[in-house]
Each structure stands twice: as C-alpha cells, then as structure tokens.
Amino acid sequence: MNSNNVTIYDVAREAGVSMATVSRVVNGNPNVKPTTRKKVQDAIDRLGYRPNAVARGLASKKTTTVGVIVPDISNIFFADLARGIEDVATMYKYNIILGNSDSNRDKEIHLLNTLLGKQVDGIIFMGGRLHEDLVNEFKKSPVPIVLAATLNQGYDLPAVNIDYEQAAYDATEMLIGHGHKQVGFITGPLEQQINGEKKFSGYRRALDDAGLPFRESDVVLGNYTYASGLEAMQKMLERDDCPKAIFAGTDEMALGVIHAIQDAGFSVPNDFEVVGHDNTRLATMIRPKLTTVVQPMYDIGAVAMRLLTKILNAEEIEEKNVVLPHRIERRDSVRQD
Amino acid sequence: MNSNNVTIYDVAREAGVSMATVSRVVNGNPNVKPTTRKKVQDAIDRLGYRPNAVARGLASKKTTTVGVIVPDISNIFFADLARGIEDVATMYKYNIILGNSDSNRDKEIHLLNTLLGKQVDGIIFMGGRLHEDLVNEFKKSPVPIVLAATLNQGYDLPAVNIDYEQAAYDATEMLIGHGHKQVGFITGPLEQQINGEKKFSGYRRALDDAGLPFRESDVVLGNYTYASGLEAMQKMLERDDCPKAIFAGTDEMALGVIHAIQDAGFSVPNDFEVVGHDNTRLATMIRPKLTTVVQPMYDIGAVAMRLLTKILNAEEIEEKNVVLPHRIERRDSVRQD
DNA sequence: CACGCTATATAAAACGTTTCCAATTGGAAA
DNA sequence: TTTCCAATTGGAAACGTTTTATATAGCGTG
Numbered sequence: 025m026n027s028n029n030v031t032i033y034d035v036a037r038e039a040g041v042s043m044a045t046v047s048r049v050v051n052g053n054p055n056v057k058p059t060t061r062k063k064v065q066d067a068i069d070r071l072g073y074r075p076n077a078v079a080r081g082l083a084s085k086k087t088t089t090v091g092v093i094v095p096d097i098s099n100i101f102f103a104d105l106a107r108g109i110e111d112v113a114t115m116y117k118y119n120i121i122l123g124n125s126d127s128n129r130d131k132e133i134h135l136l137n138t139l140l141g142k143q144v145d146g147i148i149f150m151g152g153r154l155h156e157d158l159v160n161e162f163k164k165s166p167v168p169i170v171l172a173a174t175l176n177q178g179y180d181l182p183a184v185n186i187d188y189e190q191a192a193y194d195a196t197e198m199l200i201g202h203g204h205k206q207v208g209f210i211t212g213p214l215e216q217q218i219n220g221e222k223k224f225s226g227y228r229r230a231l232d233d234a235g236l237p238f239r240e241s242d243v244v245l246g247n248y249t250y251a252s253g254l255e256a257m258q259k260m261l262e263r264d265d266c267p268k269a270i271f272a273g274t275d276e277m278a279l280g281v282i283h284a285i286q287d288a289g290f291s292v293p294n295d296f297e298v299v300g301h302d303n304t305r306l307a308t309m310i311r312p313k314l315t316t317v318v319q320p321m322y323d324i325g326a327v328a329m330r331l332l333t334k335i336l337n338a339e340e341i342e343e344k345n346v347v348l349p350h351r352i353e354r355r356d357s358v359r360q361d
Numbered sequence: 362m363n364s365n366n367v368t369i370y371d372v373a374r375e376a377g378v379s380m381a382t383v384s385r386v387v388n389g390n391p392n393v394k395p396t397t398r399k400k401v402q403d404a405i406d407r408l409g410y411r412p413n414a415v416a417r418g419l420a421s422k423k424t425t426t427v428g429v430i431v432p433d434i435s436n437i438f439f440a441d442l443a444r445g446i447e448d449v450a451t452m453y454k455y456n457i458i459l460g461n462s463d464s465n466r467d468k469e470i471h472l473l474n475t476l477l478g479k480q481v482d483g484i485i486f487m488g489g490r491l492h493e494d495l496v497n498e499f500k501k502s503p504v505p506i507v508l509a510a511t512l513n514q515g516y517d518l519p520a521v522n523i524d525y526e527q528a529a530y531d532a533t534e535m536l537i538g539h540g541h542k543q544v545g546f547i548t549g550p551l552e553q554q555i556n557g558e559k560k561f562s563g564y565r566r567a568l569d570d571a572g573l574p575f576r577e578s579d580v581v582l583g584n585y586t587y588a589s590g591l592e593a594m595q596k597m598l599e600r601d602d603c604p605k606a607i608f609a610g611t612d613e614m615a616l617g618v619i620h621a622i623q624d625a626g627f628s629v630p631n632d633f634e635v636v637g638h639d640n641t642r643l644a645t646m647i648r649p650k651l652t653t654v655v656q657p658m659y660d661i662g663a664v665a666m667r668l669l670t671k672i673l674n675a676e677e678i679e680e681k682n683v684v685l686p687h688r689i690e691r692r693d694s695v696r697q698d
Numbered sequence: 699c700a701c702g703c704t705a706t707a708t709a710a711a712a713c714g715t716t717t718c719c720a721a722t723t724g725g726a727a728a
Numbered sequence: 729t730t731t732c733c734a735a736t737t738g739g740a741a742a743c744g745t746t747t748t749a750t751a752t753a754g755c756g757t758g
Contacts, residue, residue, distance in 0.1 A: 029503075031743095031744055031745085032744065032745065033744080033745095041707075041708085042707065042708045042709070043708090043709095043744090043745080043746095044707070044708065044709080044710095044746085044747080045706085045707060045708080047745070047746060047747085048706095048707090050745095051746085055705070055706065055707090056706075056707090057705080057706065057707090060706080060707080074474065074477065074478050075478060075744085075745075076419075076478070076480060076743085076744050076745070077478045077479040077480060077745095078415055078418040078419050078424060078479070078480045078743085078744080078745090079419050079713090079743070079744030079745040079746090080744080080745050080746075081415040081713095081745085082413075082415050082416050082419050082712095082713045082714065082715085082743085082744080082745070082746090083712075083713055083744075083745040083746040083747075084713085084745075084746055084747085085713075085746095087415060089458070089479070096444065097434065097440050097443050097444050097447065098437075098440045098441045098443070098444040098659070099440075100435075100437055100440070103434050103435045103436075103437070103440040104435045106434050106435070106459075107433065107434050107435040107461065110434065110459065110460065110461055111461070114460075114461075119458050119460065119475065119476075119479065120458065120459050120460070121426070121456050121457065121458050121459075122443075122447065122457050122458075122459045123447070123451075123456065123457070124444065124447055124448070124451075137411065138456065139456075140411065141411050141412060141413070141414045142414040142415070142426070142456065143413060143414060143415045166366075250642070250645065250646050276646070279646050280646075283646075283648060286648065287648075305587070306643075306646070308587065309587050309613070309616050309617075309620075309643070309646070309647070310646070310647070311620060311623065311624075322435070368713095368714055368715085369714065369715065369716095370714080370715095378737075378738085379737065379738045379739070380714090380715080380716095380738090380739095381716085381717080381737070381738060381739075381740095382736085382737060382738075384715070384716060384717085385736095385737090387715095388716085392735070392736060392737085393736070393737085394735080394736060394737090397736080397737080412714085412715075413713085413714050413715070414715095415713085415714080415715090416713065416714030416715040416716090416743090417714075417715050417716075418715085418743090419713085419714080419715070419716090419742095419743045419744065419745085420714075420715040420716040420717080420742075420743055421715075421716055421717085421743085422716095422743075
C-alpha cells in the first residue's frame, strides 16, 4: 500500500530475480530479456516501488539535481529566469534547488557550499557582482557552474548574457535620433559591473558618437525599484536643465520615471520620452506603454540550463560565453519616427 | 585542496579518532571531550572536509530538503510566496526543491512523485484546485504536505490561507458603501474553488446583505492576467447598464480594468471605482494607485513553511488550518469617504 | 556432441554517512 | 588502592542503490 519503504530488494524477491536485474530494468538497461523485464515491471507495479533517489545518488554519484542561486526570486526578473531554467531542467530530468542570496557575498558563499554538500550535479548562478572570494570558491567546485545574466568579469566561466553595452547604446542612440541633445540615464548601483561598465559605457559611447557632451548630473542612481525611479526623476525634474529623454535601467524604474513625469503635469511621449530595459510584463501595464530594451530573461535561463546539461554530458560546446540577441520593443513611451 | 572526495574516514585518520567521533563533532553531539572536538575540528579544517548530504540522507533518512510545488514561479504572486517559504526554510536549515506545475494535474502528480523519490522531508503545495487523484497521492505520501494559498477542499490537510469569502465581502461592501447599486466582479476561472466558491460567495453575500440584486452579467471571467482584465472591462463598458464599481480578483486584472476605463475616456475614481486583490507591488505602480485587498503572500509562504517545520519536529500544533488576517489597503482608485 | 560464444543474470563490493551497542577511560567515592 | 559510574570513544551494521566482475544458460558450429 504505502509505496514507501519497499526497496529494490523486495522487488527482486517478488520477481524472483536479483536486485541487479531490477536495477537494470529501472534504468532502462537493454541487457534484460523481455520476459524478465515484464516480470520485474509487474512486481514493481504490484509493490508500488519507487526508487530512492538518495541511495541512487550515493551509489552513482549523480543526483540529477542542480543548484540555482538567485539574488531574489520575488523579483519578477529572476522569477522569469528561474522559470526558463526549471523548464529545461525538467526537460532533461533534473530538479532545481533554489536559493536566494540577496546578492550578499556571505550568503552566496554559504549557499554554494550547501549546494555542493548536497552533491548537486551543477550550479547556475545569478548575481550582480562576482566577488573575488566567491570566484575562488567557484574554482574549487567539483561541479560545473554557469552564470546567467551575470557578467563573467574576466574569469573563465561559462555564461549567458546579452550585450548590455550595445543595448544601452541602441537605446540612447534611438533617443538621440529623436533630436534630443541631452539624455538622462537612471540606472542601478554602479559597482555592479553590468551598470557601471556595460550600460554606462554604452550610454556614453552613444553620446560621444553623436558628438554630445556627457554631463555627470544626467545620470542618477537608483536601486532598480519603482520608488527609486520615481524619486530619481522627481529630482531630475527640479533642475532647469532637465533632459527630456530618459533611459532607465529597468522597466520598474521606467514606470516610476513615467509617473514622476506625469505627476508633474507633463506628457509622455510628447514632453518627455522614456525607454526602459528588460521588457518585463510591466512594460505593457502602463500608459503610455513602455518602449524598452528586450532582454529575454526566460531564454537566458533556458539557454543557461541547456549549456549546463551540455557540460554535464560532455557534449561538444561551440561557445562557452553565449551572447543572446537583444532588440528594442517600440511602444508608446517614445514618439514614432 | 579540492575539498571534494575527502570523507569522514579521512578526517578520522587525520585526527586519530574513529569516524563515529567525527560524525559526533560534525553533528554537534555534546558527548565529545572538548580536546577531542578541537582535534577533529582542526583535521576538518586542514582537509577542507565537507559532509556529503546524500550519504547523510541515506543513513539518517532525513534530507533537510522540502519540495515546493507552485503553478508558475514567474507569476509574481507565487514568487513572493516562494520567497517566504525559502526564507523560513533557510532559517530552519532546509533547502527547497522547486517545481512548476502549471496547475496541471498530471504535472502535479508527476512532480509529487519525483519529490517523494528524492526523499524530501515534506512538501508545500500551491495550486488552484485539488484534483481527487492528487489528493489520493497526498494520502499515500510518507511525508507531511501543507497547502499554501490553496483551499483545503474538505480534505484534512494542513493549510495556510486568508478568509477569501470575507475578503471579497469586505471589498464589495466597501464599494456598496460608496453608494453603488451595482458592482462588477471580474475574477478567475470559477472551477477554482477560491474564485467559484469563496470570492464569489463573498461578493454575493455583500450584495444580499445590502438588498441589492445579483446580475449574472455583472460577473466576468478572466484568467488573472492584465490582458484579461482589460478585455473583460472593455466588454463590460459596451453595455448600457455597466456597473460603476469593479472588484477585480487580482491586482493585475485590476490594472487592466483601470486602463480599459481610462482608455474609454473615463476617470478613476471619479467615474468608476476599482478595487483589486492581493496587494502585489503592482498596486502602487499605477495611477491612480490601486485600492486592494491585501493578501500577505510572503507571510502565507513563511507561515506554511513554519507549520511544516512544526510538523516535522512533532511540535505541538494549535491549529492545522491557519487563516491569516486580511485587510483592505485604501489608495486612490476608490473615493475617500 | 563437445566447444566457444553471446546474451543474461547473479553476487558482492562500493558509495559516505548515522547510529546502536559495546568497550574503554577517567575520576570520585570508598 | 579499588570500585563504580558516567563520560567518551570505537566498531560495525545499516541505509538502498549502482556497478564490476563473475557465473550460467542457450545455441549455433564444426
């Protein structure tokens, strides 16, 4: 009845074969005579046998489980990524142990060690910044680690990203193309390389290429949230030389920006143009609908997990550092050309 | 160097004790002389020993891992819940294996069996509807299962929820209190008991108590998404007898409703009043800010996990069926009294 | 009809812990 | 000193698989 506690041994006895044979049929090993296979299968069904994955893991040294470290699963961005990971994990018969790090170095390291202790077959890591200590732990890892939406800061780790620099360039360039001589940039903490180096330098490069001056005051730091976007824009609006075009580092901040503008009595896109980043579901949940850089979160997760399975199966890998394409989804927060 | 493949046996040899003793110090068993403990600890540090959780799980029959089944982690609602679960899980030294079911019965059952095969110590389940087949599997489960934000449809399972019926009543009553003789109700699929029975009956009860007639046409079904809320409201607006007060079953649908109203040239809250449900972050990311029923998702997750730990530790449990308080967060999508 | 294969099946040794029980040790009491 | 009991430690058997090496059966061949 209780499918619990019936072991491979019980099945073997029931079927009148050895446990090795049962193991073979359970694992689909072809070296079993069809009649024997059937006999065993019947016994399995009759007893309601369910293989113990823990014992299996101990004997085979494979757990068909991978660890996933995210800063915060309640963030829509990582939730989407996680879904991509889980979907292809399921496809390849893996399960996911999920942990939140809050981008905190100690939690990251602790989580990593817990995961390794649990003998995961591999790990997918997301985080704003790769602390040196963490990378040292990575290097000691007996299992492969792949980065998702996380820059490989000069370390030789497999990673899946988009070209953030170019994406920021494209967004800024589009705004400049609409005649703006000044573009505001509201982004996340600069110590996270993705903001501080990639997006920022894409922004600057677009300015430079257009022969526009860079003004320190046109870049304002937020913390990715709606509230921080709102506040950043409010501050900007107080200035006499406030830019009329804004590139926000996340959609959520972009929504804050738009509302700040509207609250001040201006119109988007007539008075101000705004472009966001990520193309989360939020982008269409605002009026005007948000023009945004699409970063395919789900795909990044899916591709990262697929890459991990390739590594685990020792398949041929053409490129360890995959860069997915990005594009700009034009909606109503910018004027039509 | 490679902290891998050093076993308890290696540590025992290095420290000149038996593996039983090493096991004791690793597990914090007090029956070890301080000097011995130190000796062992040094050996552990020197060798970089990390206990193998799989072996440990096999020997002790405890994995300190719990399974979490959600319909879709990329849904902000479940993501929040999951975060609550994970946080208290971490607090109690558990890890989380996360799986998405898409509320699909077969996936739910398959996931459940996979999780049991992995010998999780317990399971937290979220889903719209408890299929009978699933419940039968639940009954056979050798480990405890607790429901989170999921109605315990007459089955005797531990569960954590809010009082959906009363919440819907409160929301509807508030709207009626503002003078409306007609209240629209835009909700999710009625076959999910939470909508079909609880919220719906709360809505009706409020109508009844106010002596207002119930009109079939005032309730429209959506699928929880922004788009479905938008569409439902658009349809409603075409009618001559369109209600001027709307209670939406989720915040996301409520946003759609507000935009549909605004797109039609009306004002919220002057022409129409809207209240949502859940109090997700979305509620403040719209103008006017959304008045909504607060369902504490994070807390539900946290409490569910805490309840599970109590069951696992065989602690005293005052109430298996916990009902968390709800309230209405008044913002700007309804008029002030 | 014995021989040598191949295809199957078995036995037993890992895998790395925990845990029960027995053995040893250390001190305090006698 | 002995004696005893409590504190500490050690030995070895589980835990439920996979896997390797070995055995057995069946069968076509010469």
